Amino acid sequence: MDAFHRRGFLGLTATAAALAGAGCYPRHGNGPAGRSPAAPDLADPRLRAMAGLPQQKQLMLGYPVNMATPPPEFFAWRRELEAVGLGQFAFNNVGDPYQHSHIAFNTHMFERELVRRFGALYRFAAHDTWGFLSNSGTDSNMHGLYMGRTILSGHAGIEPNIYFTKEAHYSIQILADLLGLQRIDVGTHSDGRMSAESLAQRLSEYPNQPALVVATIGTTFKGAVDSLDEIQAALVGRTAYVHVDAALFGGYLPHTPFAARLWQRKDGSSSGAPRYDSIAVSCHKFFGFPSPAGLFISTHAAFAQFHELFSQVHDPEYLQQVPGTITCSRDAVKPAEFVFFSTDRAFARQRDDAEQILRDTSYVYDQMQTHFPELSPVRASPLSNTIYFRQPSEEIVDAYTLATMTIAHEGKREPHAHVIVMPHATREILDNFLTDLEHERAG
Incomplete structure (x- = not known):
């Protein structure tokens, strides 16, 4: 036996x-x-x-x-953070981590470091990367969909439809409902990955509406991987925004021979054609971070377009900046702790x-x-x-x-x-x- x-x-x-x-x-x-x-x-x-x-x-x-x-080094790092007050009294990462904060008790420098290091793993161009650490993968998805809807409706003057498959995480359905978006179901292959033919057919049914497409890299139950190149081929000539939900697979694929399936730029270089606009990755899944958190990374170009439109409606003057995030107060301890998982030694593990x-x-x-x-x-x-x-x-x-x-x-x-x-x-x-x-x- x-x-x-x-x-x-x-x-x-x-x-x-x-x-x-x-x-x-x-x-x-x-x-x-x-x-x-x-x-x-x-x-x-x-x-x-x-x-x-x-x-x-x-x-x-x-x-x-x-x-x-x-590993024990993580808890030693926690003790170092506690020595400067993190986890001992109130810190808050309210605001855009790339703008000056009027509140000194933040860890924005760790957020920027995380976005830089993981952005490089996903082959975002160094000059075209923005992001922050969110409360969870769903929180990161929410920011991606909100950013996409704002950009598309702002420039096209009409609300986009949202396209995803039944294999996508259930939170995508909730967020589509929350944002008031018309859901367009896209068919799948037998393994659960998105069918490019079905996507093209569904897009053709709404020729005048912009498309917000959610690509799933690692579907919830079957573990299927949508093809970013096939999605981009179906979107040729369309006004679109592509958000990637890579909650689990975004943690480990960059360290495998399949890393290119997740690259933001087609050939992995800063001059390659963009394949998506934003990505959500959970910190508590592959990495083993002990509490829910999420990476949200977008191109700086997408954030700039979003921020311009966002600022026309929202201006929390008392923050002395327009943050561009949905949430106001944000956890400052988690970014400082999660930076431990972005070091060269951590990447080797x-x-x-x-x-x-x-x-x-x-x-x-x-x-x-x-x-x-x-x-x-x-x-x-x-x-x-x-x-x-x-x-x-x-x-x-x-x-x-x-x-x-x-x-x-x-x-x-x-x-x-x-x-x-x-x-x-x-x-x-x-x-x-x-x-x-x-x-x-x-x-």
Whole structure:
């Protein structure tokens, strides 16, 4: 039998039993290494109820969150930040980080550094980059869509339609509704990526309206990657703004042989043709940042157009600048902390993590194809760390916190689950998951 089956990790019965009756804070009786961790001496019963969470975090396979604890150097950096008051009293990043702030208690210099470093990874031209750190990936998407709508409606004199697929993150639907935009559904290929033919057809139905197109680099459930070049080809001759939602994949693709799929400039040089106008990347997904935050990066040209129109309507004089952000007060601690993840050493760690997750995704996919063909496992492309398959038992879904959806398969809709291989998911944990699938089938 295969290597995963020969290993004696947690079986389904042990995992399921440990989860039974766990409520909101499930606790496994034994960690993956077979240890029973000692509960810390906690006075607050709410904290005691959470005491088992650190020992089970590596079992979460269904959502795009890196549960690995950051290295000790990160917490040393936090202590340095605390020494100058960050996290000790009120700091606020209100305003445009590229303008002078009347409020000295900010970390705008860290925001500019983040945008510069990550902008270079995504091959934005150095002279044509703007951005900031937002509260979340959805917050970054909101700024991208608002910027696009403002630019397109301001210059065309008519509201744009918004084009995206059913595979896009659900927040895009909410934001389209929030902004009062007419949603135009675009078809997909079987793997979940946007169909350029469908996009061209839908665009032709509205020849006089500008187009706000959302490209997803790593769709929520299937892990598909929309082609920026195909989207640009469909938009030739149209007034358009392209926003990229790369919440998870934007973290690791720059460190892989597939980096060019995410480049803002077609050939990666400052003279290359632009392929999109703004991008949203989540900090808490691939990177392992311990709280939700998001990168928002746009071209400076797009921001300048937006800011000119924005300033005609909004002028918070008491800030002594027109910030160009939707949110007023913004977190100053997160940019200062997240800059730790933008150093050369951090990028080296991220390259290792990116290599690991794609290698281990290939491993799990091969094992599932070989040993569990009845689950019909699918991996959208070699770029993806996501595998989706027919939904297993509720015990396995709960034990590994698998996300589930009902999707079309072979002409009918069936419940599916997916595994997203993140840096915290060791080969042992993945083998444990495969062994539990085998136990379920045998039982």
